[in-house]
Amino acid sequence: MKTAGESFIGKMIAAQPFWVTVAVLVICAVMTYLQPASFPTADNFFNITRNFAYIGIMALGMMAVIITGGIDLSVGSVMGLAGIICGLVLQAGYPWWLAVLAGLGAGALCGIVNGVLIAYVGLPSFVVTLGMLAAARSFAVVLSENKMIYEFGPDGDMFIAIGGGEILGLSNMVWLLVAMTLVFGFVFRFTPWGRHLYAIGGNEAAARLAGVPVNRIKLQAYILCALTSAIAAIMVVGWQGSAINALGTGYELRVIASAVIGGANLMGGEGGAFAAFIGATLIEVIRNSLLMAGIDSNWQGAFVGAFIVLAVLLERIRGSRTD
Amino acid sequence: MAALELKTISKHFGAIEALSHVDFALERGEIVGLMGDNGAGKSTLVKIIAGNFPPSGGTILLEGRPVHFHKPGDARAAGIEVVYQDLALCNNLTASANVFLAREKTRGFGPFRILDNRAMNERSRELFAELKSETRPAETVRMMSGGQRQAVAIARTHLSQARIVLMDEPTAAISVRQVAEVLDLLRRLREQGMAIVLISHRMPDVFEVADRVVVLRRGRKVADKPIQDSSPEEVTGLITGAIGTA
Ligand SMILES: Nc1ncnc2c1ncn2[C@@H]1O[C@H](COP(=O)(O)OP(=O)(O)O)[C@@H](O)[C@H]1O
Numbered sequence: 130m131k132t133a134g135e136s137f138i139g140k141m142i143a144a145q146p147f148w149v150t151v152a153v154l155v156i157c158a159v160m161t162y163l164q165p166a167s168f169p170t171a172d173n174f175f176n177i178t179r180n181f182a183y184i185g186i187m188a189l190g191m192m193a194v195i196i197t198g199g200i201d202l203s204v205g206s207v208m209g210l211a212g213i214i215c216g217l218v219l220q221a222g223y224p225w226w227l228a229v230l231a232g233l234g235a236g237a238l239c240g241i242v243n244g245v246l247i248a249y250v251g252l253p254s255f256v257v258t259l260g261m262l263a264a265a266r267s268f269a270v271v272l273s274e275n276k277m278i279y280e281f282g283p284d285g286d287m288f289i290a291i292g293g294g295e296i297l298g299l300s301n302m303v304w305l306l307v308a309m310t311l312v313f314g315f316v317f318r319f320t321p322w323g324r325h326l327y328a329i330g331g332n333e334a335a336a337r338l339a340g341v342p343v344n345r346i347k348l349q350a351y352i353l354c355a356l357t358s359a360i361a362a363i364m365v366v367g368w369q370g371s372a373i374n375a376l377g378t379g380y381e382l383r384v385i386a387s388a389v390i391g392g393a394n395l396m397g398g399e400g401g402a403f404a405a406f407i408g409a410t411l412i413e414v415i416r417n418s419l420l421m422a423g424i425d426s427n428w429q430g431a432f433v434g435a436f437i438v439l440a441v442l443l444e445r446i447r448g449s450r451t452d
Numbered sequence: 453m454a455a456l457e458l459k460t461i462s463k464h465f466g467a468i469e470a471l472s473h474v475d476f477a478l479e480r481g482e483i484v485g486l487m488g489d490n491g492a493g494k495s496t497l498v499k500i501i502a503g504n505f506p507p508s509g510g511t512i513l514l515e516g517r518p519v520h521f522h523k524p525g526d527a528r529a530a531g532i533e534v535v536y537q538d539l540a541l542c543n544n545l546t547a548s549a550n551v552f553l554a555r556e557k558t559r560g561f562g563p564f565r566i567l568d569n570r571a572m573n574e575r576s577r578e579l580f581a582e583l584k585s586e587t588r589p590a591e592t593v594r595m596m597s598g599g600q601r602q603a604v605a606i607a608r609t610h611l612s613q614a615r616i617v618l619m620d621e622p623t624a625a626i627s628v629r630q631v632a633e634v635l636d637l638l639r640r641l642r643e644q645g646m647a648i649v650l651i652s653h654r655m656p657d658v659f660e661v662a663d664r665v666v667v668l669r670r671g672r673k674v675a676d677k678p679i680q681d682s683s684p685e686e687v688t689g690l691i692t693g694a695i696g697t698a
């Protein structure tokens with residue numbers, strides 16, 4: 130016997146990602162009607178999707194952290210550091226795959242520091258990752274000697290082909306986001322590890338009593354989050370053909386907003402891979418629409434800010450009805 | 453032979469003597485009501501049995517053999533489960549996900565394993581049926597009544613084939629109708645041969661299901677007798693100190 134809340138369709142309609150998807154479609158329809166010459170074009174589609182792809186990739190990692198009830202404010206800075214490391218390795222003439230590994234390694238290291246301090250030392254994630262936000266950016270500036278890195282060595286072309294290339298009219302980054310969304314969705318929903326993320330976010334003390342290795346899983350979530358920042362850095366450095374130490378500045382807001390707007394609960398225990406994907410999509414579609422409507426794109430910050438608060442407010446209202 | 457026997461157990465926290473020379477035995481298929489005022493040492497006793505911390509003195513015998521628990525996992529491996537009143541469930545997960553938390557059933561091959569929700573729901577359904585509870589495996593715990601939540605917590609102990617279940621205030625925060633439900637669950641566990649320690653402030657609950665009542669006062673055992681030889685008035689007196697020992 131199933132009630133409406135339990136059936137698949139009932140669940141889907143009750144979930145935030147569904148309504149965000151509807152919002153995206155409505156905005157696209159309206160924009161197509163208002164700007165038939167510029168909005169529904171292959172070029173614009175390519176741009177929009179590429180612009181939310183790297184934010185979406187980072188939002189997937191952020192989602193793992195948020196599901197456990199934590200937050201990672203350092204993603205933008207970790208992205209900047211990983212990007213500079215990639216640039217330096219390429220500039221020194223090393224092969225592209227070594228640059229990729231070095232970028233991932235830098236990300237993993239930041240994630241380990243965050244995760245150990247949060248999971249094992251027990252410091253609040255807000256404080257630890259705020260510290261990392263400052264520290265990783267500072268490393269990036271120091272390592273780059275505050276210069277742009279663009280004279281990539283012999284393997285630079287390969288790097289640029291990875292991040293800047295396209296397949297079937299979509300940026301490689303978009304395909305990567307799609308693939309990663311599927312993988313993360315699978316891990317979140319179908320593996321014991323994913324279930325334990327939700328358990329920790331739902332009731333950490335209970336998860337611990339039940340025997341969930343809480344500390345280890347939280348550490349892994351922060352490493353995963355930092356790794357997605359490094360992956361985004363690798364792709365964006367390839368796309369732009371240069372590495373600057375300001376890369377990713379302020380992205381933490383867009384990334385966290387994507388996750389929350391998509392339906393993650395900042396208190397933990399709720400969220401999913403598609404939520405990260407569709408949240409990032411909505412923000413970029415709105416930004417693009419503002420731009421096309423001739424509104425100063427600097428208004429984006431105001432919209433994103435309002436949306437985060439609104440999403441949390443909605444969550445609060447829904448929560449007070451069910452609890 | 454007793455399923456569990458504590459001999460002259462003491463526990464100090466610095467200068468505080470939380471338990472002093474407590475003897476306590478628990479038989480299979482028996483429910484013991486453990487009563488006492490706040491700070492009497494009930495939770496400390498349960499935590500020692502559950503391996504949260506070692507006693508300062510005394511021995512613990514399990515089926516006649518001395519045991520030393522260093523962590524909760526040791527006690528669990530020995531067949532001892534604790535049902536904590538409220539902190540032990542994840543509200544955002546389904547009943548069956550809670551029952552199987554940290555011991556999920558999976559399918560697949562080698563390291564490629566995915567959750568087998570169908571099997572977990574199926575087994576949970578059986579467990580709830582054994583407990584005659586109307587808890588639905590796929591329903592989220594957040595939506596559940598206090599009685600159903602207790603059924604989920606108890607089903608967890610069942611899954612691990614526990615022989616001894618310690619319940620710290622299981623009826624504290626639920627409605628009267630649900631209390632009856634929980635007491636029924638306890639009777640069913642007893643029928644299956646489990647040994648149960650029931651900590652409760654609620655006199656009627658203890659007198660309804662317990663076979664024996666043990667009273668602690670300021671870390672000392674002041675009574676240990678079959679329930680039919682006692683009365684709520686006597687137990688109240690023992691708890692407050694109006695009656696010395698019985
Ligand atoms: N971890 C601890 N550290 C210090 N004192 C404790 C600790 N746990 C319990 N106590 C003390 O031991 C005594 C018994 O407490 P407890 O076992 O919790 O009683 P009850 O569960 O019967 O209310 C109290 O005086 C309490 O303050």
Ligand SMILES: [Mg+2]
Nearest residue numbers: 491494495496
């Ligand atoms: Mg207590």
